[in-house]
Amino acid sequence: xxxxxxxxxxxxxxxxxxxxxxxxxxxxxxxxxxxxxxxxxxxxxxxxxxxxxxxxxxxxxxxxxxxxxxxxxxxxxxxxxxxxxxxxxxxxxxxxxxxxxxxxxxxxxxxxxxxxxxxxxxxxxxxxxxxxxxxxxxxxxxxxxxxxxxxxxxxxxxxxxxxxxxxxxxxxxxxxxxxxxxxxxxxxxxxxxxxxxxxxxxxxxxxxxxxxxxxxxxxxxxxxxxxxxxxxxxxxxxxxxxxxxxxxxxxxxxxxxxxxxxxxxxxxxxxxxxxxxxxxxxxxxxxxxxxxxxxxxxxxxxxxxxxxxxxxxxxxxxxxxxxxxxxxxxxxxxxxxxxxxxxxxxxxxxxxxxxxxxxxxxxxxxxxxxxxxxxxxxxxxxxxxxxxxxxxxxxxxxxxxxxxxxxxxxxxxxxxxxxxxxxxxxxxxxxxxxxxxxxxxxxxxxxxxxxxxxxxxxxxxxxxxxxxxxxxxxxxxxxxxxxxxxxxxxxxxxxxxxxxxxxxxxxxxxxxxxxxxxxxxxxxxxxxxxxxxxxxxxxxxxxxxxx
Amino acid sequence: xxxxxxxxxxxxxxxxxxxxxxxxxxxxxxxxxxxxxxxxxxxxxxxxxxxxxxxxxxxxxxxxxxxxxxxxxxxxxxxxxxxxxxxxxxxxxxxxxxxxxxxxxxxxxxxxxxxxxxxxxxxxxxxxxxxxxxxxxxxxxxxxxxxxxxxxxxxxxxxxxxxxxxxxxxxxxxxxxxxxxxxxxxxxxxxxxxxxxxxxxxxxxxxxxxxxxxxxxxxxxxxxxxxxxxxxxxxxxxxxxxxxx
Numbered sequence: 001x002x003x004x005x006x007x008x009x010x011x012x013x014x015x016x017x018x019x020x021x022x023x024x025x026x027x028x029x030x031x032x033x034x035x036x037x038x039x040x041x042x043x044x045x046x047x048x049x050x051x052x053x054x055x056x057x058x059x060x061x062x063x064x065x066x067x068x069x070x071x072x073x074x075x076x077x078x079x080x081x082x083x084x085x086x087x088x089x090x091x092x093x094x095x096x097x098x099x100x101x102x103x104x105x106x107x108x109x110x111x112x113x114x115x116x117x118x119x120x121x122x123x124x125x126x127x128x129x130x131x132x133x134x135x136x137x138x139x140x141x142x143x144x145x146x147x148x149x150x151x152x153x154x155x156x157x158x159x160x161x162x163x164x165x166x167x168x169x170x171x172x173x174x175x176x177x178x179x180x181x182x183x184x185x186x187x188x189x190x191x192x193x194x195x196x197x198x199x200x201x202x203x204x205x206x207x208x209x210x211x212x213x214x215x216x217x218x219x220x221x222x223x224x225x226x227x228x229x230x231x232x233x234x235x236x237x238x239x240x241x242x243x244x245x246x247x248x249x250x251x252x253x254x255x256x257x258x259x260x261x262x263x264x265x266x267x268x269x270x271x272x273x274x275x276x277x278x279x280x281x282x283x284x285x286x287x288x289x290x291x292x293x294x295x296x297x298x299x300x301x302x303x304x305x306x307x308x309x310x311x312x313x314x315x316x317x318x319x320x321x322x323x324x325x326x327x328x329x330x331x332x333x334x335x336x337x338x339x340x341x342x343x344x345x346x347x348x349x350x351x352x353x354x355x356x357x358x359x360x361x362x363x364x365x366x367x368x369x370x371x372x373x374x375x376x377x378x379x380x381x382x383x384x385x386x387x388x389x390x391x392x393x394x395x396x397x398x399x400x401x402x403x404x405x406x407x408x409x410x411x412x413x414x415x416x417x418x419x420x421x422x423x424x425x426x427x428x429x430x431x432x433x434x435x436x437x438x439x440x441x442x443x444x445x446x447x448x449x450x451x452x453x454x455x456x457x458x459x460x461x462x463x464x465x466x467x468x469x470x471x472x473x474x475x476x477x478x479x480x481x482x483x484x485x486x487x488x489x490x491x492x493x494x495x496x497x498x499x500x501x502x503x504x505x506x507x508x509x510x511x512x513x514x515x516x517x518x519x520x521x522x523x524x525x526x527x528x529x530x531x532x533x534x535x536x537x538x539x540x541x542x543x544x545x546x547x
Numbered sequence: 548x549x550x551x552x553x554x555x556x557x558x559x560x561x562x563x564x565x566x567x568x569x570x571x572x573x574x575x576x577x578x579x580x581x582x583x584x585x586x587x588x589x590x591x592x593x594x595x596x597x598x599x600x601x602x603x604x605x606x607x608x609x610x611x612x613x614x615x616x617x618x619x620x621x622x623x624x625x626x627x628x629x630x631x632x633x634x635x636x637x638x639x640x641x642x643x644x645x646x647x648x649x650x651x652x653x654x655x656x657x658x659x660x661x662x663x664x665x666x667x668x669x670x671x672x673x674x675x676x677x678x679x680x681x682x683x684x685x686x687x688x689x690x691x692x693x694x695x696x697x698x699x700x701x702x703x704x705x706x707x708x709x710x711x712x713x714x715x716x717x718x719x720x721x722x723x724x725x726x727x728x729x730x731x732x733x734x735x736x737x738x739x740x741x742x743x744x745x746x747x748x749x750x751x752x753x754x755x756x757x758x759x760x761x762x763x764x765x766x767x768x769x770x771x772x773x774x775x776x777x778x779x780x781x782x783x784x785x786x787x788x789x790x791x792x
Binding site: 321338346348384 | 571582589619623755
């Protein structure tokens with residue numbers, strides 16, 4: 001008989017020391033999380049460059065830098081990449097990295113399914129962008145691809161089909177990942193980690209995963225129907241043959257408005273992780289905040305047709321009423337964050353600055369959201385630059401600011417490398433000023449009468465000036481992103497080491513080494529509240545919560 | 548306390564100062580009066596909430612910056628505040644919804660006997676206006692946008708549809724738009740209150756020349772309108788009354 005000795009890998013093994021093959025074949029949740037996040041940052045940069053082109057074209061009236069078809073391809077790819085290939089997958093990647101660490105587990109419940117989900121997402125993204133190589137160019141019908149505009153008789157190019165197939169792949173990827181998150185959180189929690197002691201980011205990901213399971217099948221369905229219409233003689237959306245273009249809008253927006261919350265709840269979670277750490281206080285109103293996430297997920301079942309107020313084909317008042325109600329749980333989160341900072345001991349590190357920027361920007365997006373939830377206001381604002389401003393305040397000023405906050409907060413944990421606080425603050429300042437310069441004036445442009453998705457506009461009073469301001473803002477934002485890239489590159493080259501818990505963190509990921517070892521933990525502290533690491537380091541302040 | 552009152556008063560009056568609210572047109576129809584009031588009410592309420600919450604977010608950053616390594620009191624709940632910040636926003640949105648509830652009905656109300664009816668059809672990439680019970684049929688192109696002539700102080704019914712992809716019929720000065728969708732006929736009433744020439748556009752992306760799919764709306768006196776109808780829609784007989792855009 002021979003005996004086998006199992007030795008655990010040494011803690012602190014660097015993640016970067018593996019070969020390329022090891023990365024491609026890895027089922028480690030940390031590797032997959034990093035792959036997701038890097039891919040989504042890549043697409044963020046691509047989509048950002050596309051946005052810069054849009055702003056360049058609109059810098060003054062009657063510009064001819066881009067033709068109408070090119071312009072349509074660019075705004076379609078910009079929206080598609082930001083939503084499906086950047087903001088959502090960054091959240092999935094961050095959750096992949098964090099959920100097992102936050103609940104004290106060695107990996108996800110289904111590691112191979114996890115790798116499979118990443119790779120179909122990866123090839124889905126390539127499929128969407130491969131449209132630029134085919135005859136007729138990439139999809140040019142907007143990220144919503146409304147039929148009958150996306151019908152084969154009008155959008156004849158293969159780019160639209162590649163867009164459909166690529167998006168189907170990313171939606172399947174999302175469904176598989178959501179199943180994995182829910183199973184992992186319900187079954188793999190460490191002893192003592194009860195549901196009411198889960199870190200809020202993990203809670204928000206449970207709510208997000210439930211919404212993915214409800215919404216993505218609707219997206220898959222509408223894409224499949226559109227594919228059948230285009231390629232196999234279907235007539236689901238052809239009014240001339242008994243189909244109905246409004247059906248497309250219903251199926252799309254039933255997915256689409258969940259998608260809005262899928263893009264924001266994970267980032268509510270990010271902000272909620274950052275604020276208590278830099279306020280040196282426990283989260284204010286933990287239970288209310290968790291319940292508010294599920295209230296948003298529940299209410300989001302009944303708001304999709306607020307995107308259809310102007311169709312004249314839906315019960316406007318019902319969808320308006322439910323949309324108004326969403327403001328209440330969203331407001332609760334704001335007061336949770338304010339209550340956490342209240343009488344705290346606040347230090348404005350880069351992640352905290354991004355959290356504050358998130359709150360200020362998202363508040364403006366939330367307020368304009370309540371305005372356009374009212375049909376009599378939406379009749380003017382729908383499909384205008386007012387709407388563009390609203391949605392970018394929520395997703396750009398909101399989600400993207402939280403993405404930068406998350407990177408500055410967890411970069412030391414993920415790579416064992418500290419980013420520069422000085423450059424981080426420059427990055428924040430430029431992004432905050434640039435963002436508000438670009439998007440605030442768009443509210444006014446929309447009210448004055450500028451519709452969205454136009455490649456050129458006449459020289460009407462004030463339009464040129466406001467568009468010029470918006471374009472200048474986009475240059476300031478680009479400078480901020482450049483500082484960020486510079487920071488990441490120089491920090492990675494300098495490889496200045498970092499402590500396991502550089503910020504004084506609360507949740508379990510700060511207990512293990514930076515970066516974490518392959519099996520995540522060699523020991524765990526006792527878990528008696530939602531901030532076990534804080535409790536272990538400050539027994540005199542520790543308090544038992546949850547059941 | 549006096550400061551708070553000053554800020555609140557300024558915030559309420561700010562949007563009302565000057566002409567128009569943040570670039571919002573004044574609203575040149577009966578229906579637009581209601582929608583304009585809604586914009587003022589909602590943006591004022593929004594401004595009050597924004598100022599209050601901005602203050603609540605920024606104040607802690609100034610008042611409670613880290614000055615020592617000591618830990619602040621570790622409180623994490625307060626039932627009374629939690630009920631307040633759930634209940635007060637709930638009451639606010641119920642109030643705003645009440646406004647919506649009444650005004651939606653007013654804006655969408657359709658009279659039984661409109662003075663005129665116009666069929667509007669959106670197509671790639673212009674508009675067709677057909678006046679009921681006449682031979683007047685205006686068809687535009689992207690290069691020569693069509694003109695919709697409406698009488699002032701009379702109700703005109705618009706029957707809207709599309710002959711191909713989705714479009715949206717939007718007249719910014721009327722603060723109103725409605726989608727033009729193939730297979731669906733949308734009806735709404737417009738009662739212009741001011742003479743003038745206004746800009747109209749397609750608001751829903753509809754392909755290549757979407758940006759050029761505009762039209763003009765010319766609001767004329769009832770006498771002019773009657774003469775215009777009698778002359779089969781010849782714009783030459785219209786007097787050049789009314790400001791442009």
